[in-house]
Every structure is written in C-alpha cells, then in structure tokens.
Amino acid sequence: MIxxxxxxxxxxxxxxxxxxxKEDEFANAISVLDSLAGxxxxxxxxxxxxxxxxxxxxxxxASYIQNQLHIRALAHMTCVGSRKEDxxxxxxxxxxxxxxxxxxxxxxxxxxxxxxxxEGRHFSHASDxxxxxxxxxxxxxxGACYPEKHYEAGDMESDLIHLKEKCEAGAxxxxxxxxxxxxxxYRFLEKAGKSGIQIPVCAGIMPITSAKQLGTTVSLSxxxxxxxxxxxxxxxxxxxxxxxxxxxxxxxKQILDLKAHHADGIHIYTMNKPKVAQEIAAAIx
Ligand code: FAD
Numbered sequence: 001m002i003x004x005x006x007x008x009x010x011x012x013x014x015x016x017x018x019x020x021x022k023e024d025e026f027a028n029a030i031s032v033l034d035s036l037a038g039x040x041x042x043x044x045x046x047x048x049x050x051x052x053x054x055x056x057x058x059x060x061x062a063s064y065i066q067n068q069l070h071i072r073a074l075a076h077m078t079c080v081g082s083r084k085e086d087x088x089x090x091x092x093x094x095x096x097x098x099x100x101x102x103x104x105x106x107x108x109x110x111x112x113x114x115x116x117x118x119e120g121r122h123f124s125h126a127s128d129x130x131x132x133x134x135x136x137x138x139x140x141x142x143g144a145c146y147p148e149k150h151y152e153a154g155d156m157e158s159d160l161i162h163l164k165e166k167c168e169a170g171a172x173x174x175x176x177x178x179x180x181x182x183x184x185x186y187r188f189l190e191k192a193g194k195s196g197i198q199i200p201v202c203a204g205i206m207p208i209t210s211a212k213q214l215g216t217t218v219s220l221s222x223x224x225x226x227x228x229x230x231x232x233x234x235x236x237x238x239x240x241x242x243x244x245x246x247x248x249x250x251x252x253k254q255i256l257d258l259k260a261h262h263a264d265g266i267h268i269y270t271m272n273k274p275k276v277a278q279e280i281a282a283a284i285x
Contacts, residue, residue, distance in 0.1 A: 001101075001140055001172075002042065002043050002072055002074065002101055002140065002142070002172070002173065003140060003172040003173055003200070005042055006173065006200040006264055006265070009042070010262075011259060011262070011263060011264065011265060011266065012042040012043070012200075012202060012264065012265035012266070013039075013041050013042055013265070013266050013268075013281070013284075013285075014041050014042055014043045014044065014045065014074075014175075014202060014265060014266070014267045014268070015036050015039075015041050015044045015045070015267070015268050015270045015277060016044070016045045016046075016047065016204075016267060016268070016269045016270060017029070017032060017033065017036070017044060017045070017046055017047070017061065017270055017272055018046070018047040018271075018272060019046060019047070019054065019057035019058050019060070019061045020057065020061075026060075029061060029272070030064065032270075032272045032273075032274050033061070033064060033065060033069060034069070035274035035275075035277075035278070036270065036274050036277060037065075037069040037071055038278075039277060039278060039281045040071075041071060042072065042265070043071065043072040043073065043074050043101065044065045044069075044071055044072075044073060044074070045073075045074035045075075045076060045103055045175070045267070046058050046061045046062045046065070046073065046074070046075055046076060047076050048075070048076040048077055048078050048105075048107075049078070050078050050080055050081060050107035050108050050109070050110050055077075055090045055093075056093070058075055058076065058077075059075060059090065059093045059094060059097055059099065061073075062074075062075040062094070062097065062099045063097035063098075063099060066097065066098055066099050067097065067098060072101060073099050073101065074101040074102065074103050074142060075094055075099050075101070075102050075103070076102070076103045076105060077090060077102050077103065077104055077105065077129070077133075078105045078106065078107025079104070079105070079106055079107065079121075079122070079123035079126070079128070079129040080106050080107035080108070080109060080110070080113075080118075080121055080123070081107070081110055081113065081121070082122065082123065083122045084122060084132070087123075087129070087132065087133070088136075091133065091136075091137050091139065094139070095137075095138075100138065100139055100140055101139065101140045101141075101142065102133060102139045102140070102141055102142070103141075103142045103143070103144065103175065104126055104129045104130045104133055104141050104142070104143060104171070105126050105129070105143075105144055106123070106124075106125055106126040106129070125162065125165075126143055126144065126166055127162065127165040127166045127168075127169045128169075130143060130166055130169035130170050130171055131169040131170065133170075134169060134170035140172055141170055141171055141172060142171055142172060142173050142174065142175060143163070143166040143167070143171035143174050143175075144174065144175060144176075144177065145163050145174040145175070145176050145177070145188075145192070145201065146159060146176065146177045146188075147176050147177065147179045147184045147185045147187075147188035148177070148179060148181075148184050148188075148222065148223060148224060150177075151222045156188075156191060160191060160192060160195045160197070161195070163192065163195075163197060164195055164196060164197055167197055167198075167199055171199060172199060173199050173200040173201070173202065173264070173265075174197075174199060174200070174201045174202065175201075175202045175204055175265075175267050176188075176201060176202065176203055176204040176267075177204055177221055177223065178204045178205060178206040178217065178221055178223055178269055179203075179204065179205075179223050179224075180208075180223055180224065180225055180226055180229050180250075180254070181223075181224055181226045182254055182257050182258060182261070184224065185203055185258070185263075186261060189201060200264035200265065201263075201264055201265070202263075202264060202265030202266065202267040203258050203263045203264075203265065203266055203267065204267045204269060205251055205254055205255055205258075205266060205267070205268055205269065206251070206268075206269035206271070207247055207248050207250075207251035207268070207269075207271075207276050207280060208229070208247040208250065208251070209243065209244040209247045209248065209273070209276060210237075210240065210243055210244070210247070211233045211237035211238075211243065213271075214229075214233055228250070229250055232246045232247065232250060244276075248276060248279055248280060251268075251280055252280055252283045252284060255280065255284045256283075256284060259284065266284070268280060
C-alpha cells in the first residue's frame with residue numbers, strides 16, 4: 001500500500017502520466033512507461049478525463065503499470081460528470097485489473113455541462129466521492145490539494161476546511177497542484193497542520209521546458225510564477241535548448257530544496273516526457 005511507504009521511506013518519488021488520446025498512440029505511451037519504470041518510482045499516477053468518457057484508457061494504462069511493470073499504479077478518477085453507476089463500473093474495471101489505489105477528484109466542469117447539470121451533479125465534491133469509495137470498495141484513496149488554494153475557494157481557510165473533510169472521508173495521502181514557489185508550499189503545510197490535516201502530502205512539481213508550456217500551465221493551474229522563473233523565460237524563452245536546460249535546472253533546485261525540508265514525497269508531472277524525468281531523477285538521487 002502506498003500509505004505505508006511514507007513511514008518506511010525517507011521520501012517518495014512518483015510520476016504522473018496521461019493516457020494516449022488516440023488508439024494508435026498506445027505503443028508510444030507504453031514506451032514512455034517502460035522508460036519511467038527504469039527510474040524505479042514508488043508509484044505512477046494516471047490522469048482521467050473530467051467527463052469520465054475516457055476512463056477505459058486510464059484503467060488500461062494503470063493496469064499495465066501495476067501488472068506488467070509491477071509498480072504501484074494510482075488511477076485518477078473524477079466524479080463531476082458521473083452517476084454512482086458510472087463510478088461502480090470504473091471501480092469494477094479497476095478491481096479486475098488489480099489496481100487498488102485511486103486519486104479521487106471532483107474534476108473541472110466540462111464545457112458541455114449546463115448550469116443545471118452542474119448544479120444537479122450526483123457527487124458535489126471530491127469528499128463525497130472519497131466517502132462513497134471508502135464505503136463501497138476496498139480501494140485505497142488519495143486526494144488533491146492546492147498550496148495556493150483552489151481557484152473556486154474564497155480563501156485558503158475555507159479550502160482547508162474542505163480539505164480536512166476529504167481526510168475525514170478517508171483520503172490516505174494528498175498530492176498537490178503543481179507549484180513553482182516552495183515557500184507557498186511550506187506556508188500551506190503549516191496551515192494544513194494547524195487545521196488538523198496530518199496525512200502525508202506529495203509535492204507536485206512540473207518541469208517547464210518551453211515558454212509556451214508555462215503559459216498553458218499557469219492558465220490551467222493558476223500557480224504563481226516567481227521572478228526567478230519569469231527571468232528564465234525572459235532570458236531563454238526564444239532558445240529551445242537553453243530554455244529546456246534552464247527549466248529542468250529550476251525543477252531540480254525546487255526538488256532539492258523540498259528534500260532538504262523533508263517533504264513526504266515528490267510527484268513529478270512528467271507530461272509523458274521520460275527524458276526530462278530521467279535527467280531530474282539523476283540529479284536528485
Ligand atoms: P474538491 O475537493 O471537491 O474541491 C473543489 C472546490 O470545491 C474547492 O474550491 C473546495 O474548497 C470546494 N469544496 C470542497 N468541498 C466543499 C463543500 N463541502 N462545500 C463547499 N465547497 C467545497 N482533473 C481531471 O479532470 N483529471 C485528472 O486526472 C486530474 N488530476 C489531478 C491531479 C492533481 C494532483 C490535482 C491537484 C488536480 C487534478 N485535476 C484533475 C484537477 C481537479 O479535478 C480540479 O482542480 C477540480 O477543479 C477540483 O478537484 P478536487 O478533487 O480538488 O475538488
């Protein structure tokens with residue numbers, strides 16, 4: 001079980017991958033996974049579409065990780081567009097594939113969802129999904145958290161109240177939204193601890209290898225960009241090779257600092273780029 005590793009090891013290293021969008025990209029996804037497996041991560045997580053329609057691909061990839069690579073697979077699962085029957089169907093597929101860890105998420109509102117559909121959704125929040133899975137399955141459950149608060153939350157205090165509800169519902173550990181400012185993460189950990197959140201937290205790090213990627217990432221995550229990273233983009237943004245190196249160096253520095261501060265785990269958003277993960281793993285181990 002992943003939760004036991006936190007007391008057995010100094011620090012966990014994990015990766016996040018996304019499933020192939022098209023059937024003919026499956027072979028490439030497998031080769032990405034084979035390369036990542038060589039880095040011996042403690043677990044690999046697999047993302048899931050907010051609407052749930054592509055859940056089969058998440059299960060297939062998670063199954064490969066768990067059963068062929070013999071690495072713990074953490075399958076993401078969102079509930080914003082799901083009924084209980086849909087969740088039951090996915091959990092049955094996971095059980096069949098011997099995947100027993102899930103990152104239970106609400107998910108972002110899909111663009112096709114009307115106000116009425118969103119307001120009337122079957123699972124209002126991730127904590128409802130965690131409670132449902134905890135009551136109806138044997139799955140081990142993780143939850144998401146946000147060092148710079150979730151974009152819908154009015155303030156950090158209310159976000160932490162809801163985060164505590166996820167822990168009370170049965171989340172065994174947390175993975176953060178990506179962040180570029182470690183101080184924001186340390187402040188968050190302190191506040192979470194004071195709010196009574198005691199479960200391990202894996203720090204989500206995304207290596208930025210191009211200026212374009214930073215733009216997309218920031219608009220999706222809302223993460224703040226510290227001056228040092230903004231300066232890197234200004235200096236190297238037009239030179240792909242230098243930008244890639246400077247972006248990887250920034251992520252390595254972030255991780256070394258997190259290690260020095262005894263973070264429970266480092267979760268690398270690999271963007272399915274195994275070479276980047278290899279360079280980082282070599283530098284931080
Ligand atoms: P929740 O925990 O439900 O929180 C969402 C908002 O609701 C927050 O503002 C919270 O404060 C508020 N809230 C919670 N409970 C209550 C309550 N009882 N009353 C009032 N307000 C409440 N998305 C995907 O589609 N697929 C993925 O694979 C995926 N992977 C992710 C992995 C990680 C590590 C992270 C951090 C995010 C991931 N996301 C993914 C994005 C995520 O789905 C979105 O951030 C989504 O908007 C919130 O999901 P959540 O599970 O954090 O929701």
